Structures are given as structure tokens and as C-alpha cells.
Amino acid sequence: MNAIYLEDNKLSVRESYPQPEPAAGEALIRVTLIGVCSTDLELVKGYYPYSGVLGHEFVGVVERCDDTSWIGERVVGTINISPTCDGACGLRCPEHCPERTVLGIVAKDGAMAEYVTLPTQNLLRVPANVPDPSAVFTEPLAAAVRITEQTAVAGQRTAVVGPGRLGLLVAQVLRHFGADVTVVGRSEKSLALPAKLGFVTAQNNDDLAAFDLIVETTANPNGFAWAVEKIRPNGTIILKSTYADTTPPNFAALMAQIVVNEITLIGSRCGPFQPALDLLAQGVIDVSVLIEREFALQDGVAAFEHAAQPSVRKILLRP
Amino acid sequence: MNAIYLEDNKLSVRESYPQPEPAAGEALIRVTLIGVCSTDLELVKGYYPYSGVLGHEFVGVVERCDDTSWIGERVVGTINISPTCDGACGLRCPEHCPERTVLGIVAKDGAMAEYVTLPTQNLLRVPANVPDPSAVFTEPLAAAVRITEQTAVAGQRTAVVGPGRLGLLVAQVLRHFGADVTVVGRSEKSLALPAKLGFVTAQNNDDLAAFDLIVETTANPNGFAWAVEKIRPNGTIILKSTYADTTPPNFAALMAQIVVNEITLIGSRCGPFQPALDLLAQGVIDVSVLIEREFALQDGVAAFEHAAQPSVRKILLRP
Numbered sequence: 001m002n003a004i005y006l007e008d009n010k011l012s013v014r015e016s017y018p019q020p021e022p023a024a025g026e027a028l029i030r031v032t033l034i035g036v037c038s039t040d041l042e043l044v045k046g047y048y049p050y051s052g053v054l055g056h057e058f059v060g061v062v063e064r065c066d067d068t069s070w071i072g073e074r075v076v077g078t079i080n081i082s083p084t085c086d087g088a089c090g091l092r093c094p095e096h097c098p099e100r101t102v103l104g105i106v107a108k109d110g111a112m113a114e115y116v117t118l119p120t121q122n123l124l125r126v127p128a129n130v131p132d133p134s135a136v137f138t139e140p141l142a143a144a145v146r147i148t149e150q151t152a153v154a155g156q157r158t159a160v161v162g163p164g165r166l167g168l169l170v171a172q173v174l175r176h177f178g179a180d181v182t183v184v185g186r187s188e189k190s191l192a193l194p195a196k197l198g199f200v201t202a203q204n205n206d207d208l209a210a211f212d213l214i215v216e217t218t219a220n221p222n223g224f225a226w227a228v229e230k231i232r233p234n235g236t237i238i239l240k241s242t243y244a245d246t247t248p249p250n251f252a253a254l255m256a257q258i259v260v261n262e263i264t265l266i267g268s269r270c271g272p273f274q275p276a277l278d279l280l281a282q283g284v285i286d287v288s289v290l291i292e293r294e295f296a297l298q299d300g301v302a303a304f305e306h307a308a309q310p311s312v313r314k315i316l317l318r319p
Numbered sequence: 320m321n322a323i324y325l326e327d328n329k330l331s332v333r334e335s336y337p338q339p340e341p342a343a344g345e346a347l348i349r350v351t352l353i354g355v356c357s358t359d360l361e362l363v364k365g366y367y368p369y370s371g372v373l374g375h376e377f378v379g380v381v382e383r384c385d386d387t388s389w390i391g392e393r394v395v396g397t398i399n400i401s402p403t404c405d406g407a408c409g410l411r412c413p414e415h416c417p418e419r420t421v422l423g424i425v426a427k428d429g430a431m432a433e434y435v436t437l438p439t440q441n442l443l444r445v446p447a448n449v450p451d452p453s454a455v456f457t458e459p460l461a462a463a464v465r466i467t468e469q470t471a472v473a474g475q476r477t478a479v480v481g482p483g484r485l486g487l488l489v490a491q492v493l494r495h496f497g498a499d500v501t502v503v504g505r506s507e508k509s510l511a512l513p514a515k516l517g518f519v520t521a522q523n524n525d526d527l528a529a530f531d532l533i534v535e536t537t538a539n540p541n542g543f544a545w546a547v548e549k550i551r552p553n554g555t556i557i558l559k560s561t562y563a564d565t566t567p568p569n570f571a572a573l574m575a576q577i578v579v580n581e582i583t584l585i586g587s588r589c590g591p592f593q594p595a596l597d598l599l600a601q602g603v604i605d606v607s608v609l610i611e612r613e614f615a616l617q618d619g620v621a622a623f624e625h626a627a628q629p630s631v632r633k634i635l636l637r638p
Contacts, residue, residue, distance in 0.1 A: 047575075096552030096580065150581075224574070233415030242575040251570055255543070256366075256561040258586040261415065262469075265584040267577040 002319065003053045003113035004300035009046045013300045017053070020109060020117045025083060027123060028064040029075060029116050033132045034297070036307040036315040037140065038166065038219060039105065040112075042242070044304060048105065055112030055317075056104040059126060059135040067120055074126045076138040077111075077118040078273055079103040095270050112300060114319045124273050127281040136316060137287040138276050140166055143240070144173040145279070146271025147215060151236050151264075154178030159211045161204070161227055162218035163194045165290060165314050166240060170215050171199055172285045179213065184226070190311055197286060210235070217241050228254045233261040238268050290314050321638065322372045322432035323619040328365045332619045336372070339428060339436045344402060346442060347383040348394060348435050352451045353616075355626040355634040356459065357485065357538060358424065361561070363623060367424065374431030374636075375423040378445060378454040386439055393445045395457040396430075396437040397592055398422040414589050431619060433638045443592050446600040455635060456606040457595050459485055462559070463492040464598070465590025466534060470555050470583075473497030478530045480523070480546060481537035482513045484609060484633050485559060489534050490518055491604045498532065503545070509630055516605060529554070536560050547573045552580040557587050609633050 003017035022028040035057035043050050056079040062070040081101045082094035094100050103118065104110020126135045147153065147170065158179040160171040167183065171194060175181045183194035183201050191201035202208055204222075210232035216223050219241040227237045258265065279285045292313035295303035300317060307315040322336035341347040354376035362369050375398040381389040400420045401413035413419050422437065423429020445454045466472065466489065477498040479490040486502065490513060494500045502513035502520050510520035521527055523541075529551035535542050538560040546556045577584065598604045611632035614622035619636060626634040 091552050092581075221570070221574075233410050239574065239578050242578050243571045251540070252562045255540075255558065258584070259558050259561050260586070260588060262411075262586045262588055264586075265577070267579070267581045267583075269579060269581055 001114035002297050003109075004055065004297065004317070005052065006043060006054050007051045009044060011044055011054075011301055011304055013298050015298075017113065019115050022064055022117045024066060025121075026065070026117045026119050027062045027070050027075075029060040029077070029118065030063050031058050031060040031111050031114060031116055031319050033136045034058045034112050034317040034319075035136045035140070036303060036317065038241070041304070041308050043105065047242070050105060052104070052107075053109035053111075053113050054104045055110035056102070057136055057139040058111035058116065059132045059138070060111070060116065062123070063115075065120060070120055070123065074135070075123045076126055076135055076273060076277070077103065077124070078122045078270070079105070079139060080270060081108060081119060081122060083119045083121065112297065112317060114297070124277060127277060130277065130280045133291060133316065134280050134287050135277075137169070137290070137314070138273055138280065141169050141173070141279065141285060141287070142271035142273045142276040143269065144169040144271065145275050146268050147174065147238050148177050149271065150266050150268055151213065151238065153213060156180065156212040158182070158213040158215070159184050159208075159227075159230065160215045160217065161223045162216070162241070163190045163201070164217060164311075167215075167217040168194060168197065168290055169285065169287075170217060170240065172197065173279070174215070175199070176279065176284050182208070182211075193289060197289065212236070213238070215240055219243060225250075225254060228257050228263065231261070231263055234263070236264045236266065238266050240268050291316060294318055320433035321616050322428075323374065323616065323636070324371065325362060325373050326370045328363060330363055330620055330623055332617050334617075336432065338434050341383055341436045343385060344438050344440075345384070345436045346381045346389050346394075346439050348379040348396070348437065349382050350377050350379040350430050350433060350435055350638050352455045353377045353431050353636040353638075354455045354459070355622060355636065357560070360623070360627050362424065366561070369424060371423070371426075372428035372430075372432050373423045374429035374435075375421070376455055376458040377430035377435065378451045378457075379430070379435065381442070382434075384439060389439055389442065393454070394442045395445055395454055395592060395596070396422065396443070397441045397589070398424070398458060399589060400427060400438060400441060402438045402440065431616065431636060433616070443596060446596060449596065449599045452610060452635065453599050453606050454596075456488065456609070456633070457592055457599065460488050460492065460598065460604060460606070461590035461592045461595040462588065463488040463590065464594050465587050466493065466557050467496050468590065469585050469587055470532065470557065472532060475499065475531040476528075477501070477532040477534070478503050478527075478546075478549065479534045479536065480542045481535070481560070482509045482520070483536060483630075486534075486536040487513060487516065487609055488604070488606075489536060489559065491516065492598070493534070494518070495598065495603050501527070501530075512608060512632075516608065531555070532557070534559055538562060544569075544573060547576050547582065550580070550582055553582070555583045555585065557585050559587050610635060613637055
């Protein structure tokens, strides 16, 4: 089958990659649509030492499964896999299971292929009124919903820094949950889309009153520095993005401000799929405006090159 | 009067410094004992642009006050001053009031002098069974108690990094509030005192299981890096110390770990005085072992030189 494979930070489309075999408790899923995530781009840059098929944002149809009730179902799948975990570690499982594999990220072939396997416990049925181009956003949308599990958002004067793919999902989710959201970007051009979505927008050098809550989605240490500067005392910063290999403008001064202003910083990663699917089914999150372009799976290398350009919205891949 | 004065990062004892005049609502306090805090040492290094009398850990006796009920009372005083604040800002006040002055730190002469003034709303009476050399620890002890207002500590597997003056107050407070505390230091020698206080101790290069809660008190970015490395997923790191002008070993990797492991980082500063006084009155915190040596106020320069040496416990000054 066709699969987008990463090895030694080199991306290629393999045409005769072996179709995966579902183990006991797993489903074989025919992939119908896949999203390219910033994490995929970071993996290509060597951010983690991963070799294998990429892709963890997908929707597909179950073709084979011991549990026949899944066969023919249109599904999305959570990405942290720990089928033998008994919860004894006391950690949030499987998201933080030390034994976990992660679809297309850690020791588990991903979904940028014609077929993928996952344990059935990772699968969720997609509501009939959620088409594939929406369902494919379930994983990043769940990551946005995760924030609402970590801190109170209703009524909070909130800045979402970074008007990119993830930032605009976060902004819509937090608005839906009652936050008063401003979307912050570096250029007027980057703020056109959030403005179209009805958000108050601001440029990062605007003179703004302090925020109660700031969500950092820029993958740029300057975004972090901006957040520390603009959060009110005792406010909360959610860190959604990681940084490549740069250091922030002034680490010591930023840390001092965190202490003196008693800022809370919360790292935030994967979130709950069911509420994300519910939001999509209710039609309260506009994902269609976030789609940049669809590529055929076999044009994966070109798709990644396109996705890596600045200000590009979501690139989708169709097997 | 004698006063320890800081100007252009230069410390001196001024012998004829004018005695302060209490304004309306303020008390004139004859200072009986003062502690030298790491913040004082940082101020001397130029960490903040402060000029004035240093000192914010003190105990004294009220000599003059419009409200005569205070006269003759032995008092300690909170250090953030904002007498006109009406709370409209919605911030934790006066600790985060943008208009505040801070005793011996921001635009307000401190207590390393024969006399100091403070608004009576900043004063607390010292219980009779708490002698001056204990009461002088109220401010840093309150800063330790602050942690228990910010996160749940009971039953948490907790590391206090840095067996110094503040670390050993924090360790005792958290133990009193039910945490399972390990004190972590860089050398065996530095761990003798926490061991004497009955704590499990560990060196920072020991192979330790992950902690639920880590309190960073080292003022060294390596302490921060250690905390990020040793906290469990979804665990909490309390930042009690600020860093001078060094950058951490690998900022990007640390931040990535905060996101991937969904770590919560909380800056922590001043705390509530009354619970701290209560703990001293109950005799549950041993502060006597934390005292290194007492100097006369007029020997303040020598006292600061002594306090700046590594592994030195609390230096006290007596006017």
C-alpha cells in the first residue's frame, strides 16, 4: 500500500509498504482522510527520533475486526496506545502511560497510509452528520478541548496567541465555553481569518490590558515571552506548542516574572475525543475555513512542503 | 539612627539616617531583630533597581501610632503596602497591587534600621510564646505557607529542591500539612541539617522515582531543570526562587517536557502571616536550627558578606 514514511528525518512515499495486520483487539481501518499536523512537521525536522509511517489525525472505515460490531463503522481514533495498562501507575492513562506507543509519533505506524490498525478501545464512531473533512479535525479539536479540563475558561479575558491551525480551534472552543477571546498574531494578514470568524484580534505589539488566561500556540519562544508579559498577576498561561532549538529573549527575567506575579503555567497536550465529536456534530466549531488544500496521499512530499510554509492552514491527504 | 542603606548596588551602614515619621494610619516601630533574606542579597547584586534602607523580615515594638491600641505591642509586618487599594482591580491585594510599595524592596524604606514605619493594616501581634528569634521568621515562613494556598500538598510525594534557608522552612511546612517530603541537595554536607530535622534526603544525581510535587528553592536554573526532569506527568512544580542572569541547560527541551507531560508550574511569592504565626506559636516549625549567627546592625556590611557565602543559614541583625 502507499504510505508516507519518515526515516533519518527523510520523508518519502513508499508504494509497496506492507499493509498492517490487526492484532487481537485491534481493528484494521481503511483510511479515508488524514490531516498534516505541526507535530508531523516537527518530526520531519528531527524533533523526536521517530522512524515509521507518519500521521495521527485521521478518519476511516473499519474493514476487519474480531469484534464484528465495528466492521463498516466510520471512525476516528485516539493516538495514545496502552492496551495492557491497568491504571496502577495513577497517571492519566493512556496519555501519560510510560509504556505507551503513540500513533505516528512513538513506535507505532501512523495513518498516512491506505490502512492503519488501532485497538478498538481507541476508536470512536463518527456521527453521521459529521463529514470526513470535519471528522479529520477531531484530534486537534480534542487537544483544544483539553484546556477546558485543565482550567476554568468561562468569563475569562483570554488571549489565544498564534492565529494558526491549532490557535483557531482553541479560540473557537474557548469562545464556545464562555471565554472572552482575543486572537493575537504578528501581522494584520494573519488576523484576517480570525476576524472573519468573529474574533476580536490584536497584533502582538498592540498596547493591551492584561489577560486572565493566555493560550500559547505559536511554537515560537517570543510567543511565550509575550504571554508572560501580558498575563495578569495570578493568571494562567496554557502552553500548547513546543519550541525548536531557540532560547527565549531573557529566560531569567521571564522566570522572575512568573514568580513575582505568581503566574500558573500549564502544559497541555491530548484531549478527550467524545466532546470534540459532539462539538462537531452540533456544528458550533467551523473547521471548513481552516482547510487549505487537499493532496493525494502519493503526493505526500509536496503536501508536506506546502504545509511547512508560514500561515498555511490545514493540509489534508486523501489515500 | 543606624540604617543599612543600598544605593547604586553599594551597601553601607548610615549612622545618621533620619528616623522615619509615621503618616496617618501608620505605626512607628522600634525594630528589635531583622533577618537577611536571599532577596536582600539579590537586591545588592542589582536584581532590582532599589535604593533605600533594606530589610523586610523583622520583629519590633510599636512606639508611636494614632491608634493607641498598638502602642507597646510586639509586631511583625506584611511587606506589600497599598493602603488606598479598594480591590477594584480584582487582583490578590495588596500582594499584586500595581500601585504597591514593598518594604525594603520597592520604593519603601525597610527594616534594617533602628526604626521602621508601616500602616497598621500591615501589622500582626506576635503571640507571647513566640520569641523574637522565631518571630523574625514569620515572613519567609508565610512564603512557605503560601504554597498550601496554591496547590494540594497532603499525601503528595514531594521534593523540596535546595536545602537552604527557605527550602527548610518549605519542607517543614509541607510536612506539617501532610506531604511526604524528600529534601534534595547537591552535596551530602548540605543535607546534614535536613537529615537532622528528620527528612528523607537525596542528592540531585540520585536515581529517584518521579515526584507529584516539587518545590524549587535553589535560585539556580539547574534546580529548575532537575524539577522538570523529576516531576511525574500532570505533576506540579512550585517556583519559589528567581534566577540571576543565566539560561537553563536546554530551554526548548524543558518547555517541550512541560507540554508533553502536562506539567503545571506555579510561581509563588508572599504568603499569609497569621497561619505562619500560628505555626510558630504551636511550636511545629523548628526555626532555631536555621539561625547561623547574629550581627549588630552597625556590622551590617560584614553580615551581608557572611550571608552571601554558600550554605550559610539565616543571618540576623540586632539594632
